[in-house]
Amino acid sequence: xxxxxxxxxxxxxxxxxxxxxxxxxxxxxxxxxxxxxxxxxxxxxxxxxxxxxxxxxxxxxxxxxxxxxxxxxxxxxxxxxxxxxxxxxxx
Amino acid sequence: xxxxxxxxxxxxxxxxxxxxxxxxxxxxxxxxxxxxxxxxxxxxxxxxxxxxxxxxxxxxxxxxxxxxxxxxxxxxxxxxxxxxxxxxxxx
DNA sequence: AACTAGTAGGGTAATTTGGGAT
DNA sequence: GGTGTCCAAATTACCCTACTAG
Numbered sequence: 648x649x650x651x652x653x654x655x656x657x658x659x660x661x662x663x664x665x666x667x668x669x670x671x672x673x674x675x676x677x678x679x680x681x682x683x684x685x686x687x688x689x690x691x692x693x694x695x696x697x698x699x700x701x702x703x704x705x706x707x708x709x710x711x712x713x714x715x716x717x718x719x720x721x722x723x724x725x726x727x728x729x730x731x732x733x734x735x736x737x738x
Numbered sequence: 739x740x741x742x743x744x745x746x747x748x749x750x751x752x753x754x755x756x757x758x759x760x761x762x763x764x765x766x767x768x769x770x771x772x773x774x775x776x777x778x779x780x781x782x783x784x785x786x787x788x789x790x791x792x793x794x795x796x797x798x799x800x801x802x803x804x805x806x807x808x809x810x811x812x813x814x815x816x817x818x819x820x821x822x823x824x825x826x827x828x829x
Numbered sequence: 830a831a832c833t834a835g836t837a838g839g840g841t842a843a844t845t846t847g848g849g850a851t
Numbered sequence: 852g853g854t855g856t857c858c859a860a861a862t863t864a865c866c867c868t869a870c871t872a873g
Contacts, residue, residue, distance in 0.1 A: 654756035656863095657845065667855055668845070683755075683792060686770040687862045689845055691756050748836065758864055763837070778871045780836055836871070844863070851856080 654683065654691035663697060745774065745782040754788060 661668040675682035675690055680700065682690045748759040751771075755762070766773035766781050771791070773781040 656756065658843095669847095669856085670854060672846075673854085685755055685757060685761075685862085686765045686791065687761070687845095689862065749834095759836070760838095760865085761863055764863080776872080778836090780871060832873105834872085837869085839867085841866080842864085844861105846861070847859095849857085 652696075653694040655694055655697055657690055657692070660692050660697050663701060744785045746785050746788060748781055748783070751783050751788050754792060 655663075657668040657671045660671045664671065671680075671692070672690065674680045675692070680692060681696055682692055684690055746754075748762045748766075751762045752759040762771075762783070763781060765771045766783070771783060772787055773783055775781055
């Protein structure tokens with residue numbers, strides 16, 4: 648029943664987008680991407696939302712592969728985890 | 739409608755927040771989240787409280803109701819378990 | 830009484846945060 | 852306007868062993 652939205656850390660999202668974790672934080676601060684804060688203040692991002700952002704625009708980018716990252720790549724169809732208006736105002 | 743009065747173990751809460759069980763324990767020790775201790779010293783957390791924390795952001799709110807008294811949003815902690823502003827203004 | 834799994838406690842490295850400057 | 856790097860601080864992740872829960 649769960650859409651299977653795992654939560655990703657800023658570092659994970661940054662690796663997916665090939666940007667700095669700081670940039671991901673800026674996106675969250677600007678409201679361009681939904682973010683969940685832990686009681687400690689750290690941010691967590693929804694896997695489904697990040698996925699939609701990555702595959703939605705069509706600007707496919709090679710995924711990270713430089714470090715020792717044990718993240719299985721889901722080459723298959725999306726898990727259909729779109730669950731909400733992830734779109735914020737674009738400019 | 740079920741607010742979920744179930745008690746969650748540190749491991750469960752950790753999985754929900756994508757953090758380490760130790761981190762959840764630290765939250766309880768810091769008073770950032772309500773915790774119930776078992777006679778043996780282990781901690782248990784209320785599902786309703788954790789759920790409320792997970793809903794953190796929520797910049798979106800459809801105010802389209804226009805008179806239709808829709809369904810109650812699950813943002814109702816109500817349970818007596820709220821000890822105050824969960825969000826602590828950090829530095 | 831025995832067992833496995835999870836949790837508590839302390840300690841140290843890695844990550845994340847926030848602002849400012851380039 | 853947006854992104855990458857600098858700093859200091861906090862928070863979090865993983866190491867260990869001992870105890871509790873079922």
